[in-house]
Amino acid sequence: MKQIKKILESRKIRPSLHRLMVLEYIIRRHNHPTPEDIYNDLLTTIPAISRATVYNTLHLLQENGLVFSITIPGEETRYDYKGDSHAHFYCIHCGALRDIDYKCSCLKKRKIGHNLITEVQVCFRGICENCQKRTK
Amino acid sequence: MKQIKKILESRKIRPSLHRLMVLEYIIRRHNHPTPEDIYNDLLTTIPAISRATVYNTLHLLQENGLVFSITIPGEETRYDYKGDSHAHFYCIHCGALRDIDYKCSCLKKRKIGHNLITEVQVCFRGICENCQKRTK
DNA sequence: GTATCTGCAAAACATTTGCAATTCT
DNA sequence: AGAATTGCAAATGTTTTGCAGATAC
Numbered sequence: 001m002k003q004i005k006k007i008l009e010s011r012k013i014r015p016s017l018h019r020l021m022v023l024e025y026i027i028r029r030h031n032h033p034t035p036e037d038i039y040n041d042l043l044t045t046i047p048a049i050s051r052a053t054v055y056n057t058l059h060l061l062q063e064n065g066l067v068f069s070i071t072i073p074g075e076e077t078r079y080d081y082k083g084d085s086h087a088h089f090y091c092i093h094c095g096a097l098r099d100i101d102y103k104c105s106c107l108k109k110r111k112i113g114h115n116l117i118t119e120v121q122v123c124f125r126g127i128c129e130n131c132q133k134r135t136k
Numbered sequence: 137m138k139q140i141k142k143i144l145e146s147r148k149i150r151p152s153l154h155r156l157m158v159l160e161y162i163i164r165r166h167n168h169p170t171p172e173d174i175y176n177d178l179l180t181t182i183p184a185i186s187r188a189t190v191y192n193t194l195h196l197l198q199e200n201g202l203v204f205s206i207t208i209p210g211e212e213t214r215y216d217y218k219g220d221s222h223a224h225f226y227c228i229h230c231g232a233l234r235d236i237d238y239k240c241s242c243l244k245k246r247k248i249g250h251n252l253i254t255e256v257q258v259c260f261r262g263i264c265e266n267c268q269k270r271t272k
Numbered sequence: 273g274t275a276t277c278t279g280c281a282a283a284a285c286a287t288t289t290g291c292a293a294t295t296c297t
Numbered sequence: 298a299g300a301a302t303t304g305c306a307a308a309t310g311t312t313t314t315g316c317a318g319a320t321a322c
Contacts, residue, residue, distance in 0.1 A: 014321080016277065035312080050279045055312065071207035074287090076311065087242070089251055102248060106223070106240045106258060113236075114265035115225055121259045122242060129250035150296085152302065171286085186304045191287065210312090212286065277320070284313070295302070 011064040018042075018049060022057045026067055027081045032088075032097050034076040068119065072097065087122040093131035100124065147200040154178075154185060158193045162203055163217045168224075168233045170212040204255065208233065223258040229267035236260065 004024045008015040025038050033041075039054045058079055061067045070078045072090055078097065087102045102122075109117050140160045144151040161174050169177075175190045194215055197203045206214045208226055214233065223238045238258075245253050 014276075016321085018278075048279070051311095052280075052313080053278055056278080069209040071209050073205040073207050073213055077209055089248065089253075091251075092254070100248060102242070104240065104242045106238070106242060106260075109260065112225065112238060112260060114268070115227075115260070115262055116268065117225075117260045117262040118228070119261040121257070121261065123257045124242075124245065124248060124251070124253045125255040125257065126251055126253040132250070132252065150301075152296085154303075184304070187286095188288080188305075189303055192303080273322100275320105275322085277318105279318085280316095282314085284311105286309100286311085288309070289307085291305095293302105293304080295300105297298105297300085 007066065011066060013060060013064060018046070018053050019057050019060070021045065022054060023061060023066065023081075026061075026079055030081060030099070032070060032078040032080050034078050036076060038079075068121075070097070070121070070123070072123075085120060087124060089124045089126070089128070091128040091131055092125055093127050096128060098128075143202065147202060149196060149200060154182070154189050155193050155196070157181065158190060159197060159202065159217075162197075162215055166217060166235070168206060168214040168216050170214050172212060174215075206233070206257070206259070208259075221256060223260060225260045225262070225264070227264035227267055228261055229263050232264060234264075 001020065001024065004020050004027065005015045008019060008023065013019060021042055022038055025041060026033065035051070035054050035058060039049065039051050042049050042054070058067065062069060066082060067079050068082050070080060070088060072078070075095070085107045087100045087104065087107070088097055089100045090097050104122065107120050107122060109120060111117060137156065137160065140156050140163065141151045144155060144159065149155060157178055158174055161177060162169065171187070171190050171194060175185065175187050178185050178190070194203065198205060202218060203215050204218050206216060206224060208214070211231070221243045223236045223240065223243070224233055225236045226233050240258065243256050243258060245256060247253060
């Protein structure tokens with residue numbers, strides 16, 4: 001928890017309880033939660049927390065480059081901690097979203113033509129191992 | 137327009153006027169329109185068209201693999217024709233979304249581990265040439 | 273004491289749904 | 298006629314907003 005606090009302070013974000021807990025949730029679980037996931041989980045610890053605070057906090061963390069959002073058509077936005085950039089795999093059958101260990105030169109691009117690149121999103125879509133078995 | 141009709145028929149989709157026009161819009165302009173863009177444009181030609189029809193049609197085209205959707209956090213979903221898979225560049229400053237001529241081996245991956253890949257989305261985010269000039 | 277942060281409820285917005293009317297074959 | 302397609306209006310679900318109260322510095 002002290003590490004989380006340090007992360008916030010390094011970005012000059014006041015480390016309030018809510019912010020600590022939202023960021024901790026994302027970093028610890030690293031399973032791409034939606035704002036609703038975070039809200040529901042934090043409700044058990046902080047009964048009075050409101051959705052607006054969760055959204056506020058996520059925007060704040062995103063503006064400060066600590067987290068980024070992943071959007072899947074037709075689904076709620078999900079958030080992930082911005083450690084090393086990595087690719088994602090989304091199963092169009094069961095909806096699972098997983099980190100993928102896939103190194104690609106495009107993840108490291110910092111310039112294309114005259115455009116500056118600050119972030120690269122790579123999302124593979126398809127059918128995961130489990131779902132292939134199930135449909136056989 | 138006859139080509140558009142053939143494309144629909146090749147997927148066994150009945151080529152109604154609305155469907156022809158939605159698909160034509162996406163293919164001709166290829167500037168990643170939102171459902172609202174399409175709706176507003178078609179309104180001038182077909183005054184009675186409804187949003188529901190636009191959404192219906194887009195889902196139908198997507199299910200049949202003719203178009204795919206691109207979602208940018210905080211923005212409406214955009215649609216693009218599914219020709220050769222290509223990468224996108226999104227300017228976080230002005231909001232422009234452009235096709236990018238960037239070949240990468242990851243765009244051709246069909247399998248990662250035991251996961252089948254049916255689609256790869258690569259979106260570079262950053263600041264475009266114009267916006268760099270403007271902020272100087 | 274002032275600025276920041278939070279909760280609440282309402283509003284805004286994109287998207288979906290149910291159903292009746294229309295159109296096509 | 299029968300099936301597919303469409304329009305409308307209401308419903309849904311997510312995200313944002315405004316403001317009042319609470320909290321931190």
